[in-house]
Amino acid sequence: MAPLAAALILSWWLVAAxxxxxxxxxxxxxxxxxxxxxxxPVTLRCHLPHMAAWVWLYxxxxxxxxxxxxxEQDAAAFxxxxxxxxxxxxxxxxxxxxxxxxxxxxxxxxxxxxTDLRYPPxxxxxxxxxxxxxxxxxxxxxxxKDYGATFLLHKDGSSDPIQRQESSGGxxxxxxxxxxxxxxxxxxxxxxxxxxxAFMSSPLGDSVMLEVTPTPAPPGAELVSRGNLVVAVVRGCxxxxxxxxxxxxxxxxxxxxxxxxxxxxxxxx
Numbered sequence: 555m556a557p558l559a560a561a562l563i564l565s566w567w568l569v570a571a572x573x574x575x576x577x578x579x580x581x582x583x584x585x586x587x588x589x590x591x592x593x594x595p596v597t598l599r600c601h602l603p604h605m606a607a608w609v610w611l612y613x614x615x616x617x618x619x620x621x622x623x624x625x626e627q628d629a630a631a632f633x634x635x636x637x638x639x640x641x642x643x644x645x646x647x648x649x650x651x652x653x654x655x656x657x658x659x660x661x662x663x664x665x666x667x668x669t670d671l672r673y674p675p676x677x678x679x680x681x682x683x684x685x686x687x688x689x690x691x692x693x694x695x696x697x698x699k700d701y702g703a704t705f706l707l708h709k710d711g712s713s714d715p716i717q718r719q720e721s722s723g724g725x726x727x728x729x730x731x732x733x734x735x736x737x738x739x740x741x742x743x744x745x746x747x748x749x750x751x752a753f754m755s756s757p758l759g760d761s762v763m764l765e766v767t768p769t770p771a772p773p774g775a776e777l778v779s780r781g782n783l784v785v786a787v788v789r790g791c792x793x794x795x796x797x798x799x800x801x802x803x804x805x806x807x808x809x810x811x812x813x814x815x816x817x818x819x820x821x822x823x
Contacts, residue, residue, distance in 0.1 A: 577658040578603040582611075582647045584664055588713065590637060591669040591757075598632045600647035600661065607649040612660075614644040623649075642668045642753035667753050674698065675759035676705065676744045684762075687769040692731040694762065696744035700725030703746035708758060710741040721746070731764075739766045 584590075585597045600609050602623065609630040611619040623630040630649075634641050646663045650656060676698045686692060696705045698721075705727035706715035719727040727746075731738055743758040 577649075577651070577656055579659050580609075580647055580649055580661045582645060582661045582664050584666060588667070589669065590666065591671060592639065593636050594668075596634050596637055596641075596666065598634075598645055598647075598664070598666070599629050600632070600649070601629045602649050603628075604649065604651055607651055609647060609649045611645060611647050614663075637666075637668055639668065639670075639751070639754065642666055642751075644753075665753060667747075667755050669755050669757055671757055673701075673746075673748070673754075673756035675757050676746055678742070678744050678760055678762050680742070680762040680764060685765050685767065686734060687767055688735055689733050689769060690766075692734050692738070692764060694729045694731070694742055694744075695726060696729070696746070696759070697721075697724070697726040698746055698756070701746070702749045703756075704749065704752075705729075705744055705746045706755075708743045708745065710743070710761075715745075734764070734766045736766045736768060739764055 580603070581601045583599050583601065585599065590596050598611060600611060602609065607623050607630075609621055609623055611632045619632055621630055621632070630647075644663045644665050646660045648660045649658050676696045679695045681693045681695070682690065694707060696707070700721070703721050703725070705719050705721055707717040707719075707729045709716050717729050719729060721727050727744075741761045741763055743761045745756050745758050747753070747755050
């Protein structure tokens with residue numbers, strides 16, 4: 555009896571797994587997506603391809619939330635009216651089609667990072683200072699009171715941190731921008747996340763401004779460039795002329811052979 559029961563359970567699991575692969579994957583989003591402080595409200599929205607489903611929201615520490623979705627809705631929203639430290643972390647969602655045992659695959663995870671205003675902002679410095687030419691390597695240093703943390707470098711206008719680095723001894727992290735271009739110009743700030751609370755963040759600290767100016771061409775560079783262009787044009791024309799002469803000689807030689815053959819043929823008659 556036991557082998558039969560095991561076989562039935564296995565077959566059910568295989569069928570369920572096969573069906574799950576047929577259901578489109580849901581997606582999960584946060585609103586607001588960043589800048590959420592402890593005590594702020596936040597919404598996690600699971601977007602679903604089916605119009606009727608039962609939805610689960612999972613937290614990486616094992617907590618789960620579930621709710622039914624009305625038929626006319628294409629998403630299920632989970633609200634935290636006042637976020638707590640325990641709400642920070644990684645989430646994903648999954649759904650089941652109504653009146654069916656079919657389960658979807660899980661969505662890609664999203665991270666809810668909460669800003670704790672009790673952490674003092676980090677300090678920041680820039681070297682070389684402010685105005686640099688294209689191609690320069692720029693160093694941005696960030697430091698705190700040696701909490702043991704992961705530092706993140708932010709640029710105004712970018713939704714995500716552009717670099718992250720573990721703090722060295724003394725609570726300092728050094729970021730390097732290699733061979734900067736005018737696109738690297740902007741305002742930079744730092745934040746950090748204590749090692750023991752990976753999804754808790756300090757507020758953004760003071761800012762530094764980086765201005766990258768195009769490096770002027772050396773004297774005579776324009777003349778050299780024009781000279782190179784002239785040389786290239788002359789070489790191209792010479793190549794066309796040589797090719798044309800070659801074709802002319804081939805055609806002329808072929809015409810000569812044809813006339814010679816015709817002449818010899820006439821003598822034979």
